[in-house]
Amino acid sequence: MLLKTLVRKLESEFSSLRFTVDEEKHVVIIPPIHEEIGSIEIEDDLNELIVIVGNFTHWHAGCYREELSDIERSEAVAEDVVGFLHDLFNDKIVMWGSHKGGGGFTYRDNMQSQASYLGKHQKWLWSGLLSE
Numbered sequence: 001m002l003l004k005t006l007v008r009k010l011e012s013e014f015s016s017l018r019f020t021v022d023e024e025k026h027v028v029i030i031p032p033i034h035e036e037i038g039s040i041e042i043e044d045d046l047n048e049l050i051v052i053v054g055n056f057t058h059w060h061a062g063c064y065r066e067e068l069s070d071i072e073r074s075e076a077v078a079e080d081v082v083g084f085l086h087d088l089f090n091d092k093i094v095m096w097g098s099h100k101g102g103g104g105f106t107y108r109d110n111m112q113s114q115a116s117y118l119g120k121h122q123k124w125l126w127s128g129l130l131s132e
Contacts, residue, residue, distance in 0.1 A: 040053065
């Protein structure tokens with residue numbers, strides 16, 4: 001249910017976004033505009049969506065509010081992911097590092113407070129390398 005809800009929201013929110021859906025693997029793949037960034041892959045893990053943020057890191061989007069119906073929980077999770085994608089595509093999110101050696105993302109507004117995590121890594125926006 002999560003994957004179908006997400007696909008519906010992606011089609012609605014990002015009408016020109018190119019993405020593929022692998023229903024067998026339960027994943028949506030959004031190709032990068034820069035190969036160094038890597039694809040955004042969003043995996044349906046039944047209870048949550050796992051968002052693989054390119055070559056950098058991943059995060060889990062879930063909703064565990066028992067008072068909500070399955071449909072309402074799916075909508076809430078998909079909304080969280082779509083909100084993240086809006087911010088990512090609008091260069092509000094900075095990515096650094098790698099899955100192999102530790103990486104992450106933060107909002108540009110938080111970069112100064114995250115300086116110790118960012119270190120001397122190259123920093124990327126969806127649109128490309130962030131010049132400092």
